[in-house]
Amino acid sequence: MPDFKLKTDENSKATELPLIRICGTVEQNPHMRAFWGATVSFFLAFLGWFALAPLGLEVATSMGTCENQIYPPVEHPTRLAYLKFKSLKTGEAYCQYGIIKNSDDDPIDCAEVPYPQNTTGTAEEKKKYRPSILSSCVCTAGTNCNHIIANAGVAAVGSTIFVRIALGNLLERFGPVNVQAGLLSFGAFWVAMAACISAPWNYTVIRFFIGCVGATFVTNQFWCSLMFSPNIVGTANATAAGWGNLGGGVTQIFMISVLFNPMIDSGIDPNTAWRMAMIVPAVLFVLCAVTLKLLCWDTPMAKRFDVAVMGKTKKPSLWDYVEVLKDIRVVVMIMQYSACFGTELAMNNQLATHFRTYFQMDAGDASALAGAFGLMNLFARSLGGITNDILFKYFGFRGRIWAQFLALFFEAIFLFCFGLVDNTQPWYVALAVLIFFSLFVQMAEGTSYGIVPFMKKQQLAVVSALVGAGGNLGAVIAGFAFYKPISDPLLPFQVHAAYVLFWTLLTPCYYWKEHGGMFHGPAVEFATEKAENTA
Numbered sequence: 284m285p286d287f288k289l290k291t292d293e294n295s296k297a298t299e300l301p302l303i304r305i306c307g308t309v310e311q312n313p314h315m316r317a318f319w320g321a322t323v324s325f326f327l328a329f330l331g332w333f334a335l336a337p338l339g340l341e342v343a344t345s346m347g348t349c350e351n352q353i354y355p356p357v358e359h360p361t362r363l364a365y366l367k368f369k370s371l372k373t374g375e376a377y378c379q380y381g382i383i384k385n386s387d388d389d390p391i392d393c394a395e396v397p398y399p400q401n402t403t404g405t406a407e408e409k410k411k412y413r414p415s416i417l418s419s420c421v422c423t424a425g426t427n428c429n430h431i432i433a434n435a436g437v438a439a440v441g442s443t444i445f446v447r448i449a450l451g452n453l454l455e456r457f458g459p460v461n462v463q464a465g466l467l468s469f470g471a472f473w474v475a476m477a478a479c480i481s482a483p484w485n486y487t488v489i490r491f492f493i494g495c496v497g498a499t500f501v502t503n504q505f506w507c508s509l510m511f512s513p514n515i516v517g518t519a520n521a522t523a524a525g526w527g528n529l530g531g532g533v534t535q536i537f538m539i540s541v542l543f544n545p546m547i548d549s550g551i552d553p554n555t556a557w558r559m560a561m562i563v564p565a566v567l568f569v570l571c572a573v574t575l576k577l578l579c580w581d582t583p584m585a586k587r588f589d590v591a592v593m594g595k596t597k598k599p600s601l602w603d604y605v606e607v608l609k610d611i612r613v614v615v616m617i618m619q620y621s622a623c624f625g626t627e628l629a630m631n632n633q634l635a636t637h638f639r640t641y642f643q644m645d646a647g648d649a650s651a652l653a654g655a656f657g658l659m660n661l662f663a664r665s666l667g668g669i670t671n672d673i674l675f676k677y678f679g680f681r682g683r684i685w686a687q688f689l690a691l692f693f694e695a696i697f698l699f700c701f702g703l704v705d706n707t708q709p710w711y712v713a714l715a716v717l718i719f720f721s722l723f724v725q726m727a728e729g730t731s732y733g734i735v736p737f738m739k740k741q742q743l744a745v746v747s748a749l750v751g752a753g754g755n756l757g758a759v760i761a762g763f764a765f766y767k768p769i770s771d772p773l774l775p776f777q778v779h780a781a782y783v784l785f786w787t788l789l790t791p792c793y794y795w796k797e798h799g800g801m802f803h804g805p806a807v808e809f810a811t812e813k814a815e816n817t818a
Contacts, residue, residue, distance in 0.1 A: 521668020532657020625757015667729020
């Protein structure tokens with residue numbers, strides 16, 4: 284056995300996770316090279332995957348899809364988006380003297396200028412419409428602009444479903460290093476192509492193909508599961524994925540405050556600035572792909588992966604997916620992951636625009652608040668994995684299941700609470716609720732992949748792929764069923780919370796004879812065997 288830098292078990296898998304022990308050759312330290320390779324590649328993938336989200340209004344302006352570009356207020360003064368508009372900074376409304384509503388209580392026009400303002404008032408007081416207070420790009424809920432951004436957001440997470448499912452076989456055929464490098468190289472092309480966006484159709488197509496890099500998550504989890512022992516795999520998986528997901532929060536700040544705003548301050552036109560900003564993550568993709576190929580191994584003992592290390596004697600096939608999906612526990616895990624990771628993806632698409640349109644914040648402030656959600660990945664997902672491992676140590680597998688239930692339950696509670704925060708309340712109220720909401724979202728993701736490696740060990744790649752795809756499925760469901768069709772700015776969050784709670788309540792479905800379940804320990808013969816092994 285090689286002289287590894289980390290303590291290992293009989294299968295050469297690491298039994299510890301010393302984050303800064305990165306010294307040694309690839310033969311001596313394949314574990315931490317794989318951990319950091321999986322983490323950094325997934326971080327950059329997230330950075331590029333959602334790079335267009337905080338730039339949504341700038342892209343809409345360049346495409347000419349803002350409501351006030353398509354329907355100039357002077358020519359179309361009674362557009363619903365205008366009638367409902369009110370500046371949160373000044374308190375002034377587009378309709379200076381109130382709104383006229385029909386029998387269904389829907390706004391149809393602004394009230395006429397009353398006496399004496401209509402005769403003796405100033406020029407400004409004689410106006411019943413005030414187009415000057417409208418945002419530079421009106422893209423509120425219900426507008427065509429908002430629908431375009433929402434559709435592109437769904438496309439960005441929808442494409443990943445198919446790629447994540449395909450990775451179950453691709454990882455077994457080509458190994459994690461080749462798959463991860465290939466995904467980043469493919470993604471680099473489409474992230475760079477984003478600089479050429481000119482119309483809604485190519486905006487949606489480009490976001491669709493960029494979304495393929497979201498499948499790097501499956502490699503991230505599979506790779507760590509190959510490198511780390513069962514006693515630490517929950518923490519390793521959660522930390523690698525959590526710090527990778529951190530890219531979704533960092534990109535909200537990075538693309539605006541680090542790239543876009545400084546370019547604007549230097550005199551570059553906004554239309555050019557956001558396009559130049561998109562080149563940066565594309566370059567980072569290529570550099571990371573090359574580094575992975577040169578410096579990392581697939582497994583502790585071999586440069587390239589072989590299915591024999593998982594105890595499989597036959598080559599991967601599509602029938603593996605059918606066999607895995609016959610297990611109701613896998614299906615429940617897929618949908619529970621749609622309720623946590625799917626929620627995170629939906630928030631990455633929605634929050635920046637929500638804060639800019641509903642709370643009328645400028646780009647920098649909105650991206651900072653939206654970024655706070657993703658930045659919780661710095662520790663929250665790891666906290667879920669650590670909690671999962673600790674409860675497993677003291678309560679057995681039942682502890683892992685309870686950790687999953689509690690994380691999802693409180694995620695649903697705080698998501699519903701976020702949907703109750705309206706724009707009459709200070710921004711810090713929304714931020715406080717958002718932080719607690721994000722904490723439990725990320726913890727639920729960590730607890731999920733503390734269970735996944737134990738579900739079907741010989742089909743680990745396929746289970747990881749299907750559960751990962753479930754996360755993107757959840758984002759698609761949220762986009763099409765909650766956020767796109769509901770014009771109310773807060774109700775979609777509340778409905779989404781009910782979706783999360785529904786799948787949370789199915790946690791008792793988890794039961795294995797060898798592990799036990801939420802309310803039961805393992806079967807007698809397995810409990811006896813475990814006690815004998817411990818003795």
